Amino acid sequence: MTGALRIEGVAAEALARRFGTPLFVYSQAAILARLRRLRGGFSRPGTMVCYALKANPNRAVCGVLRQAGAGAEVVSGGELARALAAGFAPGKVVFTGVGKTGEEMALGLRQGILSFNVESGEELEALERTARRLRRRARICLRLNPDVRARTHPHVTTGRAENKFGVEESEALALAKKSRRSRWLDFQGLHCHIGSQIYELAPFQRAAAAVARALRKLEAAGLRISLIDMGGGIGVSYAGEKEIDPDELGKTMSRTFSPWPAARLLVEPGRYLSADCGTLLTAVLYRKRTSKRRFVIVDAAMNDFARPALYGAFHPILPARFRGGPCRRTDVVGPICESGDFLARQRPLQRLEQGDILALRMAGAYGFAMSSQYNSRPRAAEVLVEGRKARLVRRRETLSDIVRLEMP
Numbered sequence: 001m002t003g004a005l006r007i008e009g010v011a012a013e014a015l016a017r018r019f020g021t022p023l024f025v026y027s028q029a030a031i032l033a034r035l036r037r038l039r040g041g042f043s044r045p046g047t048m049v050c051y052a053l054k055a056n057p058n059r060a061v062c063g064v065l066r067q068a069g070a071g072a073e074v075v076s077g078g079e080l081a082r083a084l085a086a087g088f089a090p091g092k093v094v095f096t097g098v099g100k101t102g103e104e105m106a107l108g109l110r111q112g113i114l115s116f117n118v119e120s121g122e123e124l125e126a127l128e129r130t131a132r133r134l135r136r137r138a139r140i141c142l143r144l145n146p147d148v149r150a151r152t153h154p155h156v157t158t159g160r161a162e163n164k165f166g167v168e169e170s171e172a173l174a175l176a177k178k179s180r181r182s183r184w185l186d187f188q189g190l191h192c193h194i195g196s197q198i199y200e201l202a203p204f205q206r207a208a209a210a211v212a213r214a215l216r217k218l219e220a221a222g223l224r225i226s227l228i229d230m231g232g233g234i235g236v237s238y239a240g241e242k243e244i245d246p247d248e249l250g251k252t253m254s255r256t257f258s259p260w261p262a263a264r265l266l267v268e269p270g271r272y273l274s275a276d277c278g279t280l281l282t283a284v285l286y287r288k289r290t291s292k293r294r295f296v297i298v299d300a301a302m303n304d305f306a307r308p309a310l311y312g313a314f315h316p317i318l319p320a321r322f323r324g325g326p327c328r329r330t331d332v333v334g335p336i337c338e339s340g341d342f343l344a345r346q347r348p349l350q351r352l353e354q355g356d357i358l359a360l361r362m363a364g365a366y367g368f369a370m371s372s373q374y375n376s377r378p379r380a381a382e383v384l385v386e387g388r389k390a391r392l393v394r395r396r397e398t399l400s401d402i403v404r405l406e407m408p
């Protein structure tokens with residue numbers, strides 16, 4: 001097979017020529033297709049999809065989702081600022097995280113966000129103090145730690161009792177009752193997020209059951225439930241894994257939460273919405289061989305895309321121009337001074353030439369968002385493609401950006 005890779009209506013090689021490499025390219029159609037697919041599964045009236053910004057906080061990506069009616073989930077003041085800059089209405093923004101500072105709380109309170117997902121008793125006290133000082137009521141959910149295991153990478157599981165996230169059921173009950181005594185706290189319901197990159201329905205079912213159990217107890221204690229936030233974590237297929245069917249997930253949640261028809265259901269996908277839309281384009285710098293391996297050294301590295309180095313993650317990688325011919329096992333590595341700096345290992349790839357463009361697929365989530373300037377490498381540029389149009393949505397950093405904030 002021969003031919004040229006396209007991203008929507010634009011040739012990948014043309015993008016690399018026009019904007020340079022390494023380059024993150026996002027397809028608007030792919031983002032919207034994912035949103036549509038997920039919404040299709042959640043037929044429960046009033047369900048809101050809140051995009052978890054941390055997966056890809058680029059303003060243009062956020063803008064696509066915001067225009068399509070999504071809300072936002074943020075985990076820091078910086079993400080809150082970015083969500084607002086991208087035009088999300090504060091009433092569609094929820095704020096999670098175990099270490100919200102007073103300053104971050106104040107920003108959310110002044111804006112009047114939909115919910116602070118509170119993760120500890122001390123945080124609740126701090127939020128109450130800040131709300132009282134600003135004379136702004138804080139709308140809250142308590143983050144329940146349901147102690148369920150989600151089979152995923154240990155770094156991204158969050159719903160076990162040994163993880164730092166959320167509070168156990170008994171504490172959620174105590175804090176909810178306590179919040180009722182403050183006129184500055186407005187208790188709405190529960191939040192729960194058990195981890196990321198989950199391929200099975202069962203952990204979500206167990207988490208939903210745990211939330212429902214706690215909701216019944218809260219109701220029995222006289223608390224009114226208006227919000228149920230089931231977090232994100234839906235896995236995407238990087239290496240042919242079977243993805244959860246959003247219809248089944250939606251049905252499970254609808255069934256479990258049917259006793260609370262007036263409560264608003266939220267889901268907070270990050271990866272599910274943004275992984276598939278993204279491609280990282282990188283150029284082949286050099287080729288070399290040792291007695292054991294065949295390497296291509298490309299101009300993207302672990303500072304641009306950390307997932308392979310950080311999690312041993314597999315990402316499909318393909319040439320932007322297919323020449324055909326035999327494939328040979330190749331390690332695709334970056335220029336950084338660490339052996340952990342690889343994008344792909346022992347991958348069957350066609351013969352490659354210097355200057356060839358490679359496309360690393362499924363790079364839209366936790367890609368640029370996790371990038372750094374490690375080895376003093378300027379961060380890559382980002383481009384959004386819509387049909388035949390491509391638009392720069394974050395310029396490439398320059399060498400002066402590297403030293404810009406340093407003091408003499």
Ligand SMILES: *Cc1c(COP(=O)(O)O)cnc(C)c1O
Nearest residue numbers: 052193196232233268269270271
């Ligand atoms: C990270 C995170 C998400 C999104 O996780 P994905 O796996 O990208 O869907 C949603 N909610 C919370 C609280 C998170 O921390």
